[in-house]
Structures are given as structure tokens and as C-alpha cells.
Amino acid sequence: MSSFRTSPAVSRKSLPLRLAGRMSRMTWVDIAVAAAVLVLLYMTVRVGQGTTVRFSTSQSAKIDTDPWQLPYYAARSLLRMFVALALSTVFTFVYALAAARSRRLERILIPALDILQSVPVLGFLTVAVAGFVALFPGSMLGLECASIFAIFTSQAWNMAFGFYHSLTSLPRELDELSRSFRFTRWMRFWKVELPAGAIGLVWNGMMSFGGGWFFLVASEAISVGNKNFALPGIGSYAGAAIIDGDLGKIGWAILAMTVMVVGVNFFFWRPLTAWIEKFKYEQSEASEIQRSVILDFLRRSHWPHLLGRLLRPLGRGLARAGRIFGIDDRPLTVSPRHRRTGDIAFAVVAGGLILWGLADLLDYLRDRSGLGVFGEPLLLGLATLARVIVVVVGATLVWVPIGVHIGFSPRLTRIAQPLVQVLASFPANFLFPLAVWFFLRTGLSLDVGGVLLMALGAQWYILFNTIAGAMSIPTDLREAMDDLGVRGWQRWRRLILPGIFPSYVTGGITASGGAWNASIVSEIVPFGTTTLTATGLGAYISHATADGNYPHLLAGVAVMSLYVVGLNRLFWRRLHRLAETRYTT
Template structure:
């Protein structure tokens, strides 16, 4: 007798799947990015010739201050990321006309290799701002770009997969945009947002070292922080200071895990879409302590609840129930056309100037770029394959087994947050002696920097599987591969695609530090587009830097549009649980 199977929504429209070549919007967005990069390169040429960085002390007593500076930079970038995510993702999810521009733009932005663009941003800002302010802004921008894309994709994915019956219920109750956001959208996406926030902080730690130790020739933009401390200790070969720095970093990560992330995970369990309560909900000693605190209860009743009601009343008056969208007036249409013409003229002028700069790149350099793209693509594909092989089973185990998660999840959080760039010089001592040398090391660094995007999204997906569906599979006798095929993999699919998009972009970005390494006073490099970009940065070859960056952006955008975007549409249309 054939066993019944659980099914997901089957309504796939190939016209919306993205199974098409790049559209005019993609090219327009790409031209805009080219113009921005060119403008940054032109500003960078006017930066001061010599910049003196701040002294980094290796005294252990300085570590608390360095840790505070690093946390503040991370927090500032994270708050910017959350604001950007909530606004950008919501507009893209609900406005189909805006989505045609916003999602290609998001594809391009998350594809820009910020480690190659950082010199342009930093030198450009230093040309118009004081050095300290320019360095701080550039570091926040770099950390922001390492945190924001996976958050935005996760939020967009959550909004586009809200079950139809929940949307209909919000319409029946005539919830305005604020109440719908507060009572439906944010709760539905909360689990994914929290796990991706943890990943964003882990990714931010990865880029923190690059953000705090940046140098270009005679220009030194070092900033006081944990990343700068670890780098300075590595340069001086002070293993004791390296140990102090890593201990301080791990202590900060563990404190954040116990005081912030674990309580948030325990609190977010209430937002699961399920009919039956979980047998083993996630727990947190700090969350339990705060829940039983009389002071917290007093503040909630006397301060936060009245404040929340006032905010609700104010926003309900400001955002009434949405009516049908009205067509734009004639003057709005003309204003939009004039603005579009002005933007096109500006983009056209900037594109022409960028093309003139690209003509300075000779044929041999273009051939080097083409060969480098192929080599880096092979490494990226290998890193993603290895990451998928281990993150899916481990992530599902962490997301479904709370006893296992209570032990392993803090370890994973620490491992994901330790910047691979801090450990890479130590690993090179051993890897360069093995067959494959830097090729193997490059794949390893890409893996260390990107596998966590997949793991945290798999954990979020497994954690969000409703308990009633788990009971249903047990009642139907589904076990082993049949259970994976009918419940686990379909439920994980949207989260896997979100993780794969950001992991792929992160792997391409990591190639810049993985394929071109300065070790023991010597430059170690291998064939790859990341090595081309890093070499151009070291030599101050701005035309080659522009060419290499643009080629990487175009390749990653093509992969996103032709591979990941169709899969994203499938996740939205087929694997929505309702």
C-alpha cells in the first residue's frame, strides 16, 4: 500500500521564474554601479599621498577599550542594516513595479566585491573628509555590506512566502500597514531574521580585521579595535598577544551569544506557525531570568506597554487602511520622466568616462582577468559544494534537536565569528607545504568565510518547521530519506537558496584575500580574479582595479540571474507551506 505524502503548494509560473536573460533594468543598474565605482576611483586619485595611522598597543589592558570600539562599529553597521532591510525588503516584496528594479539592484550590490571597492571608498572619503572620520565611515560601510545582504534576502523571502490564509485574515480584519507589519510580517519573519542577524554579526567579525587595518602604500588607515590588535600581534610575531586578542574576541562572542542571541532564539519560538506546541522549545537562562524579574515586569507594565499603545494609536492615524492604488497624476508622470531623463544623462556621461578609463587596460590584462574568473569560479563552486555537504545535516540536527543545539550552537557561533583572516597566516604555514599549496588554501579560506551563511539559514529553516507537520510525518510512518524528501528538504528549500545566494557572493568576495597573500614578507598568489584585483590595489593600477571589479560584478550578477533567481522564484511559488 502506497503511503500518503505531505505536499507543498504547486503553482509555478515560468514567466516569473527568472528563466530569462538579463533585462534592460539589470543593465541600467549595472551601468549605475560602474559610474559609482568610476566616481570613487576619480576621488581616490585626489587622496593625500601620505597618511599616518594610529599606534596599536599590544598591552592587554587596552583590550577592553579595543573590544568596545569594535562592538560599537559592528552595532552601528547592524542598526543601519536592519533599517535598510525592513524598508527595502518590504517595498521589493509588495511593489511589483519597484521589484523589477530593486531586486536586480540587490543582486548587483551584494555582488560588488567590497574588499576591492574598499580602497576606492576609503581614499575617496579621505579626499573630502578628515582622515579619522573617513576611516571610521569606511569601516562601518565595509561591515554594513557584510551584514545587510543576507538579512535583506531573508526578509524578502519571508514576506513572499507568508501563507495565503494569513494574508486573507489580515485583509478581513482591515489591518493597516503598521498593524500588518507588527502582527503578521515581522512575527512571521522573526526566526529567519534572528538567525540571519547572528550570521550578519559573524560575517561582520570576518570583515572587521580588514576594516580596521587597511593600508594603501604610504597611506595607513588603521583604527583601534580587536581586528587591528590581532593584525599587529601577527605582524610582530607575538603569539602571547595573539592569544590575548583571540581570548578577548571569543569572550565577546560568548557574552553576546548568552546575553543576546540565545534569549532572542528562546523568545522567537512563540512565532512558529504551528498548531501544536513543540516538545523541546529552545531555552535561555538569561531569558528566564529576565522573564521572572519584577523590575522587568514593572517596566513592561508601566513604561513599555503604555508607550507601545501610544505608538500604535499614532501610527494607525498616520497610516490608515490601504486603499486601491491610484494612478499617478499628470504632473507626477512628467516629474518622473524628467527625473529619469536626468538620471540617464548622468549615467551616460559617467559610463563614457568609465569606458575611457577601461581603454587603458591592455589585451594581456584582459586575458589575465578572463582566466582569473574561470579559476575563481571553480574554487567558489567547490567551496559551496563542500559547505552544502556538511551544513545541511548538521543544521537540521541543530534546528530540530534542542539538547544537541544547546551544546553545539554556542560552539558554532564562536567558530563562525572568529575571523578566518586572523587564522589564515597560521594555516598557511602548513598548507603551503601540501600539494596544491595556495590553491587549496584559497578554497579553505572561501569555505571558512562563507559556509556559515548556509549553516545559519539551514538552522533557521529547520527551526521553523511546524511541530504539527513533524507529528504528521511520524503518524504517516515517514522515515529516513522519505521524510527528508517530503518534509525537511522542501521546508528548507527557501532558506537554502537565501543562504546559497549570500554564500556565493561571499565566496567571490573572499577570493580577494584568499588568492593574494603577503606572508613572511613575500607575496603568495595564485591565478584568480581576486588576485588580479588585489595586485591592482597594491600597484595603484586603478584602470585594472576598475576592470577586475566590474568583471567580477557582471559574472556574479549573471550567476544570480540565471541560477539563483529562478530557484528563488521556485521557492516562492512551489515551496510555500500553507
């Protein structure tokens, strides 16, 4: 009996032919998705045209506060936010992978991340504005890059910390499985590490995006050295309205911000949080899962499948490149003596560079104002430190139970996520009029009231990381606890606290750094002709930035970095080591 065999040319159609066959079966859903993407690209190009117009440092920084300008300003702000988010994601992958895979690099990169997190946004802006304006002379692109860089600094550190902790707490069985199959580093990242850290990465990205909104006013309405630079955006619009004391226009800015945050949550973050449910590490499927109208609509389209086929050759190319350059997970056969010698040499070089930089900084300060300039910020830092401790402890007591409840309930997550995102994304500057009115009416000093404003920019890191940690707890473990009748404090001690502890430590580290950063805008509150000032390091740095007093600014930033790094080394790093050694599955 003869058999019929198709020729290879027939059985293996070329990629263009297969794509053409799929495109011929497109439905109205595919057409709608394609039209939406084209409209989005068109709007991006149209809005992006304003970033390359001519600009002079001597021109007026006046922002048109006509409410009809808000749609365009909102689009400009959204473009900056998403560009900064894309850069932060790339930075997160590169930085966290380097720190997690190399003990030698980890000793430098993680302390450096502590320092970078501690440097306030205004400290980065001082350098970024001058640098990018000189890099793009006569073009608005210089200010755009400086603004994006400032937003990037408010997003990247939290995401890098979170993904690094996910990599270092990777379940042992997944690590052993990838090594037994001899995955290349690209395969290990794509198949094991990224899925294992996807939930924390998305929720930290959402929180970091909210952190970018929080500092939007500072990144779009820049004042450095008695020079004012402003970019069209909702942050600069709100800043101008606050300076004018116009409550009506501030209300329009708050309305526009609310619409943007809810829209971004509906079209971007909600589909992502529903999609990452597939990466939960569990043996039984949850009875309830998150849903997204946008994600369900995209799943009915052929475009994601076609895009995956088009990108598949890229993945194969990266895997081949990894094999060509010997990038695999086979351990190097290096003797302990050589390893010890290499570590000592690396530490000597890195330490020499750090000491050289510190010596140069001290020479600069000694020539300009003397080393006594550190005395005042060191004392003021104690006041800010007390506020930071109150914020972190209060946020832990309030938001950890709430975050666990939200993370355990997909139905509640659908309701709470947009609300929390709106609250976390609101810049403190938008609430200055209400804060000034409340403090003046109640007689509450900003020394105490500043804690509330600092909490607006820091407490959400703990909430978002707690939600991510609770969502990562396998459903089968929760069901086992239910079957055994474990309730109350025993359930918290045996399941919840160990399950969320690594995520909480990440949230605590970033909340502590975020509180220090938020002190810049929380210890000095202007509205119209009224300005309230608290005693603290944040107000000291704000005054130095506005006056262009670079010795005081450098001293304030250095002292703030010292406090943040010291707190992380003495407290948070010990908790992180505990999470790695005792609470890793």
C-alpha cells in the same frame, strides 16, 4: 438597588500615574536590569569618546599591540559591530519591503542587491575612506564611519535577501487575513510580516554579524593607495600582530575574539533566538523549546512591560500617519494600459541611468588603461568561479543535514549555537599563521588550499539558513510524520526539503556572494615575510587595492559583479522562483 460607578478620572489614570504605580512595585530584578542598562550606556559613552579625537591623514598608523590594550580594542570593535547591525536592520526593513511590495521596484532593487553583494568589501572601502575622511576633516569620526560602512556592507545584503524572501513566501492565509481586516501597511508589517519573518531575520542577522567579524581586519586596518589607516580595535590588533609574525600576540587576539563571540551570543543572540520561538507558525506547541537565562531574567522584570507602554503611542502615531497619507493595502484601480505605460517609462528611465553610468566607467578605463584591462580579470575569474562552486556544493552536502538536525532539536541548538557562532565569526586572517604553516609543510598549493579559506567565510550562510528553515517547520507537521511512520528519504522528500528549500536558496545566494567576497582575503595569504598567492580574481583585486591601481581595481570589481550577477540570474533566481511557486505554504 443602586450601583456605584467610578468617574473617568479615577478609572482612567494618566500614563505617568500608571507608570509611577508600577515603579513602586519594583523588585531587585528591576533594579539589577536598570543598573546593567546604565552601566552599558556609560561604557558606550566612554568608548565612543575615542571616535571624535583629532586625526591627520599623515599621522602614523601604528597600533599598540600590548595585550593590556585588548579590552579597550574589543569594546571599540563591538561598538562598531552593533552600530553596523542597527543600520543593517533599518536598511533591511526599508529595502526588502520596497522590493516585496512593488513589482516595479523589485525589478531594479533585487538585481541591484545582487550587484551590491558582489562588490568586495575592499571595493567599498576604497570609496568610503576618501569620502568619509573628506566629510569629517581632521576627526577620527571619518575613519570610524568608513569602518562601520565596511562592516555594514558585509552584513546588510544577506539580511535584506533573507527578509525579502520571507515576505515573498508569506503564508497565503496570513496574507488573506490581513487584507480582509483591511490592515494599514504599518499594521500589516508589525502584526503579520515581521512575525512571519522573525526567525529567518534573527538567524540571518546572527550570520551577518559573523560576516562582520570575518572582515574586521580589513575594515579596521585599511590600506588604500599606499596609505595605511588604522583604528583601535581587535581587527587592527590582529593585523599588526600578523604583520610582525608574533604568534603570542595572535593567540591573545584569538582568545579575545573567542570571549567576545561567546559573550555576545550569551547576552544577545541566545535571548533573541529563544524569544522568537513564539513566532513559529504551528497549531501545537513543541515539546521542547529553547531557553535563555538572560531572557528568563528579563521576563521577571517590569521594564519590558513599561517600555512597551511607552512605545505604544509611537505605534499608534505611525498607524495614524499611514491613514493620513493613504498608506493602506487597497489595490489601486489602474487600467492595464496605464500600468503597462508606467512600467515602460520606469524601465526606460532606469535603463538610461544604468547605461549612462556604464558609458562613463568605460570612458574612464579607456582613457587610463584601455578596455583590454578586462581581459585578465575575466580569465582569472574562471579560476575563482571554480573554487566558489566547490565551496557551495561542499557546504551543501556537509551542512544541510547537520543544520536540519540542529534546527529540529532545541537541546542541540543550545549546545551548537555558540560553537557555530564562534566558528562562523573567526576572521580568516587570524588563521593565516596556521594556514601558511600547513601549506608549507604539506606542499599544498594555495590554488587548492584557498578553497578551505574561502569556505571559512561562506559555508556558514548555508548552515545558518538551514537551521532557520528547519526551526520554521511546524511541530505539528513533524509529529504527523512521526505518527504516520514516515522515515528516511521519504521524510526528507515530503517534509524536510520542501520546508527548508526557501531558506536554503537564501543561504545559497549569500554563500555564493560570500565566497566571491572571501576570495579577496583567501587568495593571498601573508604572514610575516612570507606571502602565498593563488591564481584568481580575489588576488587580482587585492594587489590592485594595495597598489592604488584604480583602473585595475574597477575592472576587477566590475568583472566580479558580472560573475556574481550572472550566476544569480542563471541559477539561483530560478531556484528562488521555484521556492515561491511550489514550496510556499
